[in-house]
Amino acid sequence: AAAALHLQPVLTAAIGGLLLALLAGYLLWACLSRRTIEIRGWALRAPGLALGSGQVLLSMTDLCAAGSVLWWLLPPGTHIGIVPFMGAYAIALTAAILSHVPGGIGVFETVILLTLRGAPVDSILGALLAFRAVYYFAPLLVSTVLFAYQEFNARRANLARARARAAAYVTPAAPQIAGSLVFLAGALLVIAAMLPPLAVRAPLLRWELPPTLTALAALASSLLGAALLLLSRALFRRVRSAYRLTTRLLAAAMVAALLQGLFIEEVPLLALVLLVLALGQYAFYRPTAIMDERFAPAWVAGMCGVLLLAVWVGLLSYHGAPRGDALWWAGAHRGTGRMLRGALLPGLLVIAYLAFNVLRQPP
Structure with a gap:
């Protein structure tokens, strides 16, 4: 570090001796002094030898731990031992503290780059960013989570009272609100599954997620949407089992929406539906089985209208794509084939459920 900063050996020895003298003086003061130093109203007592x-x-x-982390993150071509690097790290840390810059940002990195001349700058900066993430951002993230948890526990009673007041307003109308929102969420999932990923998100999807996974997520999203369309009727009728199944399907739909094309716009609506269901959970008390529900003709027409609208939107989205029977069996990542399969399977699910509901023996 001294050679990189062009310090003379005599000056280096003098600085080292001064630092050791300051350390020895602090320990001597902590051991022998029993006086209290007062500075502008602040009292500073000697800590004692053990505490000092x-x-x-x-x-x-x-x-040493922090310096070892940064040394371990350095690129292989740096060629500096851990002991010399500890001196460079101590100098950089001291300069950052004396600069009074928040976190020593810029000052610390500059001194490290000066002491590691000859090493690739981009690799050193990458190591410094990783060091900041490990030694600063990660503890900040952990402390934020712990602080939020502590504040939540401290205000748990207030949150419980607020939830009870909100539930008192929501519960009387929860079946109507939840049933309508679930039907809307199901329609949104079915229609969104027919759409290709947005152009601005397509490169990210190709880089992060396999095409087969996004295709399966789109198919799962359409099936989950069709299931929510069917369950919304039971929610209007306050069926307890429909409430339990709907909450699980909504959570799965949030994951599928992100995997199929980073459709983050769907997540707030699905989260809102989950919130309404959580606040009005006591309104769903009927022990009736889901399969015992009868569907009114208007409800059936509404579900069929959603499916037809989804097919129409899908055909418009892939307008101009080649047609043919082979599209049904095209690769999982082919847009038109994925759209056709995503429209067929939810339709078959709805038709099968309605057929079972009509043909079964009345209870």
Whole structure:
């Protein structure tokens, strides 16, 4: 570090001796002094030898641990040992503290780059960013989660009272609100499954997710949407089993919406439906089985209208694509074939359920 900063050996030895003298003076003051130093209303008492030695040992351990993390992150071509690097790290950390810049951003990195001349700058900057993430961002994230958990526990009673008040307003109309929102969410899922990924998100999908996974997620999204269309009728009739199944399907639909094309616009609506169901859960008390529900002609017409609208939207989205029987069996990532399969299977699900509902013996 001294050679990189062009420091003379005499000056380097003088700085080292001064630092050791300051450390020894602090320990001597902690051991012998019993006086209290007052500065502008602040009282500073001598910590004692045990506490002072513990402070020094803990500081050295923290310094060595942090420096070791950064040294381990350096690129292979750096060619610097851990002991010399600890000196460079200590100098950079001291400069960052003396600069009074928040977090020493910029100052710390500049000193490290000066002491590691000859190493690739881009690799060093990447190591510094990774070090910031490991030693600063990760503890910040953990502390934020712990702080939020502590605040939640401290205000749990207030949150419970607020939830009870909200539930008192929502519960009387929960079946109508939840049934309508679930029908709307199911229609949105079925229609969105017919759409290709947005152009701005397509490169990200190709880079992050396999095409087969996105195709399966689109198919699952359309099937989940059809199931929600069927369950919405039972929610209007306050069926308890429909409530339980709907909450699980909504959670699965949120994952499928993200996997099929990063359709983050669907997630808030699905989360809103889950919130309404959670607040009005006591309104769904009927023990009737889902299969015992009878569908009115208007409800059946509404579901058929949603499926036809989804097919129409899909055909418009893939207008100009080649047609033919082979499209049904095209690769999982082929847009038109995926759209046709996504329209066929939900339709078969709805038709099969309605046929069973009509042909079975009345209870």
